[in-house]
Amino acid sequence: MDFESDGFRAFASSRRSTRDFLSTPVPDEIIEEIIADGLTSPSWSNTRPIRVAVAKGDVRDRLSEEFLIRWEAIKGARTGWLGKIKAVLKRKGLPTSNWIITRPYHKDFLERTQNQGRDFYSHIGVDRDDDKARNESWARNYDFFGAPVELFVFTHKSLGKYSASDAGLFMQNLILSAHSKGLGTCPQGAVAVWEDAVRKEFDISKNYSLLCGICLGYPSGEKINSFEANRPEPSEIILPERR
Ligand SMILES: Cc1cc2nc3c(=O)[nH]c(=O)nc-3n(C[C@H](O)[C@H](O)[C@H](O)COP(=O)(O)O)c2cc1C
Numbered sequence: 190m191d192f193e194s195d196g197f198r199a200f201a202s203s204r205r206s207t208r209d210f211l212s213t214p215v216p217d218e219i220i221e222e223i224i225a226d227g228l229t230s231p232s233w234s235n236t237r238p239i240r241v242a243v244a245k246g247d248v249r250d251r252l253s254e255e256f257l258i259r260w261e262a263i264k265g266a267r268t269g270w271l272g273k274i275k276a277v278l279k280r281k282g283l284p285t286s287n288w289i290i291t292r293p294y295h296k297d298f299l300e301r302t303q304n305q306g307r308d309f310y311s312h313i314g315v316d317r318d319d320d321k322a323r324n325e326s327w328a329r330n331y332d333f334f335g336a337p338v339e340l341f342v343f344t345h346k347s348l349g350k351y352s353a354s355d356a357g358l359f360m361q362n363l364i365l366s367a368h369s370k371g372l373g374t375c376p377q378g379a380v381a382v383w384e385d386a387v388r389k390e391f392d393i394s395k396n397y398s399l400l401c402g403i404c405l406g407y408p409s410g411e412k413i414n415s416f417e418a419n420r421p422e423p424s425e426i427i428l429p430e431r432r
Pocket of ligand 1 (some may be wrong): 305375376379416
């Protein structure tokens with residue numbers, strides 16, 4: 190096989206998360222092809238401990254509607270105590286799964302997440318202190334950023350982090366396959382908090398739990414899609430030797 194030495198770097202680095210989509214549908218054959226490409230990834234003892242729910246058409250629209258209703262009920266909880274109390278009283282909208290994403294970041298990640306927030310909101314022209322605008326921006330997660338397809342990735346509970354690792358490897362191959370076909374994607378932890386709603390639409394064994402969603406579709410020309418998140422240098426993650 191003859192791969193250009195920098196071909197992979199150029200291709201992989203040109204992928205960015207897409208956060209605004211055209212309504213153009215994605216043909217079923219393409220969805221199946223990118224899932225097949227996802228499955229070229231390695232897997233723990235080849236167990237393939239992942240399942241994918243493909244939400245499109247009416248199912249996609251019903252889930253988006255339900256998520257937006259729940260988000261509307263809970264949105265104040267991101268920004269203040271009053272909102273948190275209201276959310277608890279209302280109940281509707283409280284996460285039913287994956288509470289981890291509602292917790293504050295560990296101090297090890299504060300600098301990176303704060304920089305990401307600053308750069309992202311400044312790119313889309315939202316003032317960091319403008320809670321309303323930030324909430325509106327976050328709410329777009331629940332319309333899947335306008336994407337016609339949302340993939341919900343489930344992992345088998347018995348293999349713990351190795352299921353998540355398999356899912357990550359699968360997702361990245363799928364995401365790069367989509368990229369090679371001119372499709373955009375964005376992994377979405379935001380949609381993992383209401384697993385019960387997804388379970389109402391699909392037949393899913395209780396041995397699996399929802400890891401995250403991935404929205405899929407053709408990118409629009411909106412400015413948000415030209416955001417370039419910071420990428421660390423290898424030296425930032427390579428561990429020093431003890432001596
Ligand atoms: C598991 C996972 C969950 C994510 N959840 C969200 C999300 O809920 N909403 C969102 O806008 N981006 C989400 N992202 C996208 C990241 O913010 C993005 O990958 C990161 O900022 C790097 O940018 P890039 O993908 O453009 O390289 C998620 C990424 C991963 C891997």
